[in-house]
Amino acid sequence: MAKIHVFDSPQEMVIAFARDFALWSRRKLQQQSSISVALSGGSTPKRLFEIWGGGPPDAHSSDFPQMQARQNDLADLIESIPWNKIHLFWGDERCVPADDPESNYGVAHKTWLSRIDIPPANVHRVRGEANPVEEAIRYENEIALYFESSGHQPATSNGGASRMATDNLPAAIPKFDLIMLGMGVDGHTASIFPERLDLFQSSAICSVVRHPVSNQQRITLTGNVINQASRIIFLITGADKAEVLRQVIEHSGNFQEYPAAHIRGPQVEFFLDQSAAARLEGRKSSR
Numbered sequence: 316m317a318k319i320h321v322f323d324s325p326q327e328m329v330i331a332f333a334r335d336f337a338l339w340s341r342r343k344l345q346q347q348s349s350i351s352v353a354l355s356g357g358s359t360p361k362r363l364f365e366i367w368g369g370g371p372p373d374a375h376s377s378d379f380p381q382m383q384a385r386q387n388d389l390a391d392l393i394e395s396i397p398w399n400k401i402h403l404f405w406g407d408e409r410c411v412p413a414d415d416p417e418s419n420y421g422v423a424h425k426t427w428l429s430r431i432d433i434p435p436a437n438v439h440r441v442r443g444e445a446n447p448v449e450e451a452i453r454y455e456n457e458i459a460l461y462f463e464s465s466g467h468q469p470a471t472s473n474g475g476a477s478r479m480a481t482d483n484l485p486a487a488i489p490k491f492d493l494i495m496l497g498m499g500v501d502g503h504t505a506s507i508f509p510e511r512l513d514l515f516q517s518s519a520i521c522s523v524v525r526h527p528v529s530n531q532q533r534i535t536l537t538g539n540v541i542n543q544a545s546r547i548i549f550l551i552t553g554a555d556k557a558e559v560l561r562q563v564i565e566h567s568g569n570f571q572e573y574p575a576a577h578i579r580g581p582q583v584e585f586f587l588d589q590s591a592a593a594r595l596e597g598r599k600s601s602r
């Protein structure tokens with residue numbers, strides 16, 4: 316059963332996750348020399364990126380005195396994060412230039428990456444401005460190269476022996492240390508939309524997809540890669556997701572139609588605000 320953490324507000328949720336991430340990364344780096352993190356996109360993680368970047372650029376302590384104090388308390392923890400040992404990837408990206416407001420990398424760069432000291436080689440962005448099909452191949456190779464060169468032998472689906480990609484699974488599935496995910500109101504996650512559940516059987520590391528409404532092209536990690544991660548964290552807020560989230564977590568109703576419900580395993584955790592968790596049985600706020 317997935318671990319579920321519920322917080323009073325979106326800001327409380329991201330402060331809690333920022334604290335969790337700082338402590339988790341410290342523990343992880345006692346066991347290995349670098350960490351691989353695939354970031355989620357959309358609007359939810361923006362608050363988190365602002366905290367990682369040293370606080371909202373236009374924050375005024377009068378706005379959130381208690382939160383500001385807690386964030387300041389958090390500041391020491393965040394300043395201790397060794398970003399030079401953390402490699403950042405994207406779980407999905409919109410096929411737009413980095414300066415487009417739609418760019419997941421663009422949002423992270425503006426609110427966070429441009430404000431911290433992180434080696435450019437640690438930032439493995441998807442080049443949204445490139446030809447999507449060519450970029451999916453390039454990004455897949457960049458991921459594979461990282462896992463080969465970092466000493467993290469990619470996991471294979473049968474515990475060690477290498478496999479041919481023809482066995483319907485990648486020859487070697489990269490095992491990210493952490494993958495962050497959001498969820499859309501239609502139950503999509505990363506850019507795996509309900510129409511593309513086949514991406515949970517894909518033998519590729521990433522794939523080009525189209526948003527079912529806007530037709531925007533995107534590049535997304537595939538379902539096997541996401542499920543292979545050592546730790547998977549959903550960050551979900553908002554009442555408009557409460558009913559789908561209930562079905563996803565409780566495996567009820569139409570859950571099979573929702574890609575988020577196909578992200579499974581003991582490594583899955585949910586960080587939620589009260590609004591998103593409103594339909595969950597007996598969920599109390601975490602402190």
Ligand code: 6PG
Nearest residue numbers: 356357358359497498499504505
């Ligand atoms: C993206 C995401 C996507 C997102 C959900 C939730 O690129 O849009 O990766 O999966 O996490 O759509 O988006 P919000 O955080 O904006 O609700």
